[in-house]
Amino acid sequence: APTPVFTAELAAEDNSLVVAAAYVDDGRLFVERQVGQSAPDRALELWLIAGDNAPVSLGVLAADEAISEIVVAEDLRGQLVGGVLAISDEPLGGSTTGAPSGDVLAVGEITTL
Numbered sequence: 001a002p003t004p005v006f007t008a009e010l011a012a013e014d015n016s017l018v019v020a021a022a023y024v025d026d027g028r029l030f031v032e033r034q035v036g037q038s039a040p041d042r043a044l045e046l047w048l049i050a051g052d053n054a055p056v057s058l059g060v061l062a063a064d065e066a067i068s069e070i071v072v073a074e075d076l077r078g079q080l081v082g083g084v085l086a087i088s089d090e091p092l093g094g095s096t097t098g099a100p101s102g103d104v105l106a107v108g109e110i111t112t113l
Contacts, residue, residue: 002026008085010108012036017044017106019061021085027077029070031061038063038089045090046070047100050079055086060094083110 004022011018017036023029031046038044043063047055056076062068072080088095089102 002028004113006080006110006112008108008110010085010087010106012106017087019087019106019108021108023072023080023110027072027074029058029072031068031070033061033066033068041092042102043090043092043094044105045088045094045100047086047088048076048079048083049086050083053079055100057094057098060090061087080110081112084108085110
């Protein structure tokens, strides 16, 4: 199994959504939804926030599986160090604006192992 180099724990304030993320150095980010799910006819979208930059979508989490595998674009990989991951509530298929349009449900800092 690949060894993670970065991890993040994202949780809603009331722990209704808890997600663990692990990034391996080949560009894959494994996101495990441990508690919670999207609302009916809605999607959970994962965002990278690096410094003062605007959030960048990493993708929509699978609704029917606990673990999603996301390939992080090469130009974003260097921004993971010191960054933050966030999950927002979005329409099916994800935000149509290129930015989070729904409520931010969970946030977690990316840590280096």
